Amino acid sequence: MKSLSFYLILLSLSFYAAKAFAQSENRGEISGKIVSNGGTPGAFATVTLLKAADSALVKGAISDEDGKYQFIHIPYGKYLIAVSMIGMDKAYSSAFSLNADHHETILPVITLEPDTKLLKGVEVSAAKPFIQHKPGQTIVNVENSPVSAGNTVMEVLEKSPGIFVDQDGNISLNGKSGVNVMINGQPTHLSSSQLATILKAMPASAVSQIELMTQPPAKYSAEGTAGLINIVLKKNTALGFNGSLTAGAGYGQYPKYNAGGSINYKNEKFSLYANYNFAHTENKFEMDINRYFYKPYSKLLETNMQQSSLMKPDNNNHTAQAGMDFYLTPNQTLGFVVNGSINSGNFDTYSPVHFMDGSGNTDSISTSTNHIGYNWQNGRANLHYTINSDKGSSLTTNLDYNRFYMSMPQSLFTNVTDAQGNILHDPYQNKGRQPSTINIYAAKLDYVHPMKHELKLEAGVKYSFVNSDNNSQFEVYRNDKWVNDPGNTNHFIYKENHYCPSKIGGKIG
Structure with a gap:
């Protein structure tokens, strides 16, 4: 009869092995290239991965200098690609499937055409793009974007370019862990799991933009080996008094609900602001593991x-x-x-x-x-x-x-x-x-x-x-x-x- 310590060791190994396996199974990679109608690379274009069924945003990215883009750790499903670039018409790929038979999907080249309205001299006023590229950083403009409604900050991060969040809430940037996460330029001093809890409770509607920095400016501490994520909350710019209330609820096997509000006052001499948010979640996870041990040098x-x-x-x-x-x-x-x-x-x-x-x-x-x-x-x-x-x-x-x-x-x-x-x-x-x-x-x-x-x-x-x-x-x-x-x-x-x-x-x- 085996000792109790043997059973405990096996249980621990099984649990962690199952977590590692669960994070990698049923996921794949998507890559492709963007060019203009003249054949030049579509550098720094905004690339979004959408669900084919309803065009819901799954993930965002920025193409590199050669017009290439890539999405990794994407769950199996049916998707399409949307590409936008200043001075060009928005372009879409055909719908495609990511599955076990097409685990690494390379899409056909997407060609961008010039915006005909600009060619005709028509004045066009446009909001900030959802994703912007600047030297050393990528900016996700959350305010007034479709993702700001009904999502949490963690859900927006999961859709942001270069960001991967595992099931334990650990955040990596461009495949590297050790990311320093700040809110309004201030360190949070929280562990990864505690930070994840905060971001899952924070509504995306409270955020102006998220700055993803691979080369942070000098004003930020040199903490974090993989870069820096700065979550910039909204600021009141209108004079006078204003406020907002939000609430949401859902039910699967267990209920979840949230509520919050903000109040602001501003005049030419000073401004006052306050906000509060509450979130309750319940979940259930089931895990089945079968492990087989064979006799040495035998089947x-x-x-x-x-x-x-x-x-x-x-x-x-x-x-x-x-x-x-x-x-x-x-x-x-x-x-x-x-x-x-x-x-x-x-x-x-x-x-x-x-x-x-x-x-x-x-x-x-x-x-x-x-x-x-x-x-x-x-x-x-x-x-x-x-x-x-x-x-x-x-x-x-x-x-x-x-x-x-x-x-x-x-x-x-x-x-x-x-x-x-x-x-x-x-x-x-x-x-x-x-x-x-x-x-x-x-x-x-x-x-x-x-x-x-x-x-x-x-x-x-x-x-x-x-x-x-x-x-x-x-x-x-x-x-x-x-x-x-x-x-x-x-x-x-x-x-x-x-x-x-x-x-x-x-x-x-």
Whole structure:
């Protein structure tokens, strides 16, 4: 009879292997090329992947200097391509299928024709394109686009060029992980899963644009090895009072709903703004795994493991923001903003596993019940001052305080029986909590000076102090009592002073 540790190791390996497999199956790649009617490459054209059935947006991209484009990690289905470019008529491909037989689809060349309205001298006024290319960055113009209605910020990101979001909420840019995500130019100081929760609760209607930067300007910290994503929220530009309310609901196997609102007031001397959003989600995931173990150097089956897991997460998220800007002079602004979020929920897993011999007879049954609860809170206060010169240079000062708190109670119960239900081992029981508090104080000064030939000189300096207290406390149940689990218990206190100049350099455009 195999030991309990053997079963636990197999369960862990099976779970992570299944997650990796689930992320890659039933997905493919699409590529193609764009040219003008004269045969020159259609460089930096906006390329959108649409569902063939209803033209719903799936993903956006920008063609490179040679007019080539590519979409990766695309679920199997029937699609078409739309291409737009300034001075050209919009063009479409024929509908095509992406499936196991056409896993890597190379489409015929799409030829763009000149816009006949422009050739005739007709004045055409157009909104900003959904996707814009600039040196070192791509801009997704969310405001007033079709994706701003009924979608979350995470759903818009998933449709953005070069962005891939896995099932755990990890964001990669151009195939690279370690992306630094900011909101209004300020770091979020959240883990990937916590950030994903925030972005899934934030309505796209609150966003002006999303900046995807492979070469971030000097004013941004040099964090993130894969680039930077800056989510720019809408700002009130109209004088007077205005506000909005939003709400949504849906139901599959479980309900989900959200609501929010914003209020703004602006005159020539100051502006006030505040917003609040709430989202509730519930989900259910089922995972079936069959694993076969053969005798060494043989094709004879030794063990068959059949696992059926049921996972049920639920989540409640609250986000709020309030701020005020004072217009001291036409070129000087002093302001402050406070924002925060509260997130709570549960993740429950039930996993029975049947171990059978090579003849199909049940040897043992392992049943695990795992509960993870989480409650985390994030708050930030910012004081900022900006002065702009008539020649285009600007000096910006930011003082920030961030506080993050997380509590994660969890428990695991594993029981192993034979085929008749007789207990083979004492049940394995583990419980713990991981309270964590992080306080961050930061001050930053940035300077931008325009130069000739569309060059900009950017420089800055930053100081930050971090105080982190992480106290992981775990216990196991042995001999009819709970005892400390030294292998998982750890109290870690970390303090850091960080002073450095920001990147200093020039930038085109």
